[in-house]
Amino acid sequence: MPVTPSDQDLDLTFLYEIADGSNEFVIESIDMLLQQAPEMLNAIANALNSSDWPSAAAAAHKLKPSMGFFGMTISQELLQEIEQLCKAGGQDPAIISTKFSQAEELISQSMDVLTKLRAEKEAEL
Secondary structure, eight states: OOOOOOSSSOOOHHHHHHHTTOHHHHHHHHHHHHHHHHHHHHHHHHHHHTTOHHHHHHHHHHHHHHHHHTTOHHHHHHHHHHHHHHHTTOSOHHHHHHHHHHHHHHHHHHHHHHHHHHHHHHHHO
């Protein structure tokens, strides 16, 4: 049974459009996100924990395009807000922390769905 993201922050329309029927492309794209997203989330978390606002902003900025690529618009928006708040000097760490927790949760859910989807695509090869 195919995975169909419904109430989640995931819309793979763009990915499928540019994949043009290539399961290999879909798998490679998912692999890249599954590798990079945890690294970037860790970088953001570490920077936030040490109040290193410029590094947190840079890591959030770096992760944003991947969110757009996978139609993860809510996560992308949260990362945008985190980036802006950190660039502004992190005056309200509680808000930044809340937004980061929300982004982390959504991205984690999407990664679970993508992991299943990747297995389905690999089985079709």
